[in-house]
Amino acid sequence: MPGVIPYLIRAYCSWIEDSNLTPYLLVDCSVDGVFVPKGFIKKGKIVLNIGTSAASDKQIxxxxxxxxxxxxxxxxxxxxxxxxxxxxxxxxxxxGMVFANKTEDDAKKPGLKILE
Structure with a gap:
């Protein structure tokens, strides 16, 4: 079952642009598979404008x-x-929304508690 984060990113991006505002992402560049211009990374992170006017051929x-x-x-x-x-x-x-930084192992653990 896919995680909820991609769905939330798509929804927030649409909502922000429908409101005539500009969607930005804060990205952890230490994660494997991140490909961004190295000269724009600060303290291991990068801010990206993913608005329609700045990001062409965007796919989420x-x-x-x-x-x-x-x-x-x-x-x-x-x-x-x-x-x-x-x-x-x-x-x-x-x-917007902040996402918890969970590892794949954390995502597989149930998040329910038994209450007495």
């Missing part, structure tokens, strides 16, 4: 987010596994 699948974007005038292919996304938010007002 259940595994990853891919698109082309310009960095210093050069078009770059960006690949971000969904589990590397720390948050999605509107640049203009900060509305």
């Amino acid at each position: 699948t259940n595994e990853q987010i891919t698109f082309r974007a310009r960095f210093n005038g050069k078009s770059e292919k960006i690949i971000v596994p969904c589990h590397a996304v720390l948050s999605i938010y509107a640049q203009e007002n900060g509305e």
